[in-house]
Every structure is written in C-alpha cells, then in structure tokens.
Amino acid sequence: MNGPDRRVADALREAARALEPVSDAPRLDAEWLMAHALGCSRSAMLLLHGAAPVPPAFADLLARRMTGEPLAYITGEQEFYGLAFCVTPDVLIPRADSETLIEAAREELAAAPPQRILDCGTGPGTLLLAALSAWPEATGLGIERSPAALAVARQNAVTLGMADRAEMRHADWTAPGWAEGIGSFDLILANPPYVETDDPDLAADVRMFEPAEALFAGADGLADYRVLVPQLPALLAPGGIAVVEIGSRQAEAVAAIAGAAGLSARLTRDLGDRPRAFVLAHN
Ligand code: GLN
Helix, strand or coil, X not given: CCCCCCEHHHHHHHHHHHHCXXXXXXXXXXXXXXXXXXXXXXXXXXXXXXXXXXXXXXXXXXXXXXXXXXXXXXXXXEEECCEXXXXXXXXXXCCHHHHHHXXXXXXXXXXXXXXXXXXXXXXXXXXXXXXXXXXXXXXXXXXXXXXXXHHHHHHHHHHCCCCCCEEEEECCCCCCCCCCCCCCEEEEEECCCCECCCCCCCCHHHHHHCCHHHHECCCCCCHHHHHHHHHHHHXXXXXXXXXXXXXXXXXXHHHHHHHHCCEEEEEEECCCCCEEEXXXXXX
8 A cells, every 4th residue: 555544564564575685684674764764763663653654754765775775874874793883885884794803802802901902994983993892991093094984983983982082093004104103002903805806706785885995905805914914013012913804715815914924813703604804913
C-alpha cells in the first residue's frame, strides 16, 4: 500500500525484500534507515512506531541504499569498538574486523598500559579513539593526509569526549621528514591502504563509494607497508609495539618487510579466522 496510510511495519517488510539483492542484512538495513528517517533509535522505532505513518524521508534513503551506497554513509554513523563514529564519504568506514587490532594491543600491553599512542592514517579517528577509550590515561596523535578525513577525525574526538587527549594532525608518511619532532610511542596503530589496484575480490560497493586513497596501495597492495614499516623502529619507544592491519593474503609479504626493518612480527587473526594484523616490535 502507498500513500499516507502506509505504516512503518509494512514499509519495513517491503524494503527488506527490495534490499535483498544489494545487502547482506536487508531487514536490518531497512530498520536502520527507518529509524534514521524517524529520528529515533532502532529499538524505539521497533517498539513504538510500527503503526506510525511512513516518514516522507524514508523513500529517498531506501533509494540510496538500493544503489549500493553503504548504510553508514546514508546515516552518517558507524559503531566501532562500542563508540559511535561520525562518517562521511571522505573516510573509510570502520570495520568490525579492525577491532582485532585493539584486542591484540590490549593483550600485548596488559601489564604495561601505553601512555603515548600514534595512529597512522586515522581516517575518522577510528583506531586512535578506540585505543584512547581502552586506555583512559593515555594521550595520542592521529595523522591523516586527507584534510577532509582529518576534519571528521577532529569532530569525532570532540563528540566522543576525547579532544583533550587526541591530537589530529595533517601528515603524510610518504613525505620525507613528516615525523620530525613527533617523538616516540608505546603503541603505534595503522590500518593503511592495502588493496591491490585491480583486486577482483574487492566488493563493488567498496570500490564505488569508499575513498580510493584509503584503499589502494599499488599493483600488489604493499606500497604503503614498504614506506611505513621501515619507519616504525624510530617511532617506537623502548618496549613499544606497533599493530598494523593487513589484507588476508599479505601475511608473508608483510612479515618479510617487517623482518627487513629489524622488527619481530606476530600474526593475529580476525573473527573469521583470517590473518588480519601483525604485532611488530623491536627484535
Ligand atoms: N578492509 C578494507 C576492505 O577490503 C580495506 C581497508 C584498507 O585498505 N585499509 O574492504
């Protein structure tokens, strides 16, 4: 049924069916879009608004999702490590698999909480702000080469109440001298670009909607590791570690780059048991 009599519950059912070809979680997507259109939480929408008329904004939101546009860009929000991050199309959407990096760091640093944390390529502030929430006494620096992403990171630091502990700075690790004077760190986090330029396995919606400069790292996806990893030893404080995300087929290649830089490398896996990150430390 269309028109003013159409109810939220019916529209959700129809939207969930319509979204099946584009989404892994069509019903959930429909619910998030409806909650966003109503300006309330998903649970409030489900509990209280099933019989309400469909809000006028819903059709446009659904149409956007039907093109494959990620839900997070439509709602402007993505949860990561229990924190609500603002996201825009200028930033890579935080992935649940990247929480592996924070877990690995917590395991590794259980006996010695880090005081200074660096996040290389912080995007919307993802890894830095998650780490600062895990270690409330720590302070940190997020570097980012995209000015638009940097603005989102700064906003998230404020919104999540960590602006006094998180400095977000414009920097590019491929620019000589970028690290001059930034000091050393007990924990360095990085989710650099690591997708092969022509990777046939990259999801079409990721390629179409997410920022290329956050994804692609040359023909073999290793370009940024080759530049960044050799710089880590000079940035690590004594006893410090770096935790670096990798693509699931890159373990061997990145281990070799780390070894050549004089770093030990311990592999960690994500929830799907795929190789996901290396814990790197001075030998
Ligand atoms: N995990 C992302 C993807 O393949 C890639 C992130 C990255 O390049 N750092 O969707």
